[in-house]
Amino acid sequence: MAIRNTIRVTKTDSTFEREKLIRPIGFKGGYLTELWQTVSRLQSETGHHTVGLATQSVLYGDADLFAAYSEAGGNALMYALVERTLQLVRQTPFETPVQLLDAILPEVIREGIRITGKPDLNPNFIYNALISVDNAAWLLYAAENGLTQFDDLIPEPYRPALSHRNNKVAIMYQVPYGMPVEELRQAVRQGYFVMKIKTGYPGSQEEMVQKDMERLTEIHRAIGDAPTDQTASGKIVYTLDANARYERKETLLRYLDHAKSIGALDQIILIEEPLREENDEEVSDIGIPVAGDESVHDEASARRRLDQGYGALVLKGIAKTLSLSLKVAKLAHERGVPCLCADLTVNPILIDWHKNLAARLAPFPGIGMGLLETNGDMNYLHWNTLKGYHPVAGAPWTTAKNGVFELDNDFYHRSGGILTPSNHYESLFTYAC
Structure with a gap:
């Protein structure tokens, strides 16, 4: 020891x-x-x-x-x-x-x-x-x-869950409520192939599901037939994220029935945290893996979701601490359940903290590589300035290519740059050490 x-x-x-x-x-x-x-x-x-x-x-x-x-x-x-x-x-x-x-x-x-x-x-x-x-x-x-390396940081009990070395991590491209359809088309042209659709529109449950269905129709008509060489089907795929806005499974099933009616159901590979935390309905019969996210606060709550038939767990090392994420990843590994990493619209340095997690998880089913959401580039007004604060700004693995981050030996050797101090954030504390 x-x-x-x-x-x-x-x-x-x-x-x-x-x-x-x-x-x-x-x-x-x-x-x-x-x-x-x-x-x-x-x-x-x-x-x-x-x-x-x-x-x-x-x-x-x-x-x-x-x-x-x-x-x-x-x-x-x-x-x-x-x-x-x-x-x-x-x-x-x-x-x-x-x-x-x-x-x-x-x-x-x-x-x-x-x-x-x-x-x-x-x-x-x-x-x-x-x-x-x-x-x-x-x-x-x-x-x-x-x-000096991320692998060395991981305490022994958590290492089996983070023992992989993916050479690619797929980027989940966030699709918020108000994003213009033309921006989606542009994202697909840039090579993004995992589209994370925000559901759970504001309003009553009835207003919410109606708007969610209309939005899916709009999205699927715009990009549903777009080709990609990154998936076995040759089509882009969708993940859904309702942030626990759905009160009952019945309402979620209405949404999925609509997805089937417009030909989008087969392209949905994951549903993140659709139901409210207090909801205890079984979800293994939905037919699409459901992932626990907001409701996973500790190992006990993660086990509860798995016992309800949830088929994946979301790691948020940049929203719930790396310390907790290691515990959740260990539990998922022991239960044979895949993990993915979802974003909080974080800055570029925190993206690489999360990328170090996603890089070491078992490849996500149906994707064949790690799965990571990152959306800061489409949301921050001064994103290029923030990129400049990264201690290894401009490294190849910090830039998306055809919808993925390509990770080489340099990424793993340098741990994505996260162990190197950032001059900008260090300079915020100007007193003598």
């Missing part, structure tokens, strides 16, 4: 940058206009310091809280929880980031409820607030133990 150093954090700091979006992003019945990039700094008693990143998404974290506050107000509440979490980290020695998360999580939950005044605060809000801290903790863990 490897001997790990006990890490004691003595100094912390944080800041954030507000990044505007090209157009409002719609999901969960709401719309985002900006995303805060939160940056946390940890310094240990040995003098090592690291800077961790997060993209805050209050709408993803807790849609009810998002609706109850201004957009900036909701972000301010999450940032306040980041600050409180950093105080807890200074009080909590740890050997691994997984151990740190387990130790502080109960108090972070209590603090989240206190700060927001929301007794039923969604756990995803908590995890989103933990991202930059967890990110910095993994980097500090690497520095304290002399680890």
Whole structure:
């Protein structure tokens, strides 16, 4: 067994940058206009310091809280929880980031409820607030133990689940409510072949499903027959993401019946989190794999979804922490269930954190490679500037080609650049170390 150093954090700091979006992003019945990039700094008693990143998404974290506050107000509440979490980290020695998360999580939950005044605060809000801290903790863990590659970071119990080396990762191209059809056609011309369609339109359940069906018809008419050489069928494929907006399976089946009537059903390979978290209906009879996403907060909730017939689990290392994602990936591996990685419209550096996960998962069924959603390039107003903050900006594996990221030995050797400090984010802390 490897001997790990006990890490004691003595100094912390944080800041954030507000990044505007090209157009409002719609999901969960709401719309985002900006995303805060939160940056946390940890310094240990040995003098090592690291800077961790997060993209805050209050709408993803807790849609009810998002609706109850201004957009900036909701972000301010999450940032306040980041600050409180950093105080807890200074009080909590740890050997691994997984151990740190387990130790502080109960108090972070209590603090989240206190700060927001929301007794039923969604756990995803908590995890989103933990991202930059967890990110910095993994980097500090690497520095304290002399680890220089992502593979070395993964504690032994989680390595079998992340033992693959895909040479390609397919990109799930996000299709939000209001995206013009011509942009979809352009994406297909650029080689994208996995289209992630946002469902769950705002409104009542009846209004929602009607609009969802109309939108699928519009999309399928525009690109359904487009050819691709990346799938066995020669056709592009769809995944659906309702962000738990459907209250009952019956309503989802209406949508799928419509998909069949327009000839789109055979191209749907996955449905992400269609039903509300409290819904306990069996889904193995739907005929299309259903993936647990928002409702997966820990190993117990992941097991619950698998027991209900869910056929895949979504990893969100950039929304629910890498530490939790390792636990979920381990469980999925033990149950023989595939995983994919879904986005939170994160910045380019966090994409490569997530890409390191997707690269090492077993190839997704029907795709034959890793599966990763990334949509920052289509949503951030200053995306090219953000790309410039990446420590290895311009590396071939940071750029999409024909709908995939092509991963070579250099990607694996350099761990996608994530263990190399970013000059921009380091410069946000200008005091002497």
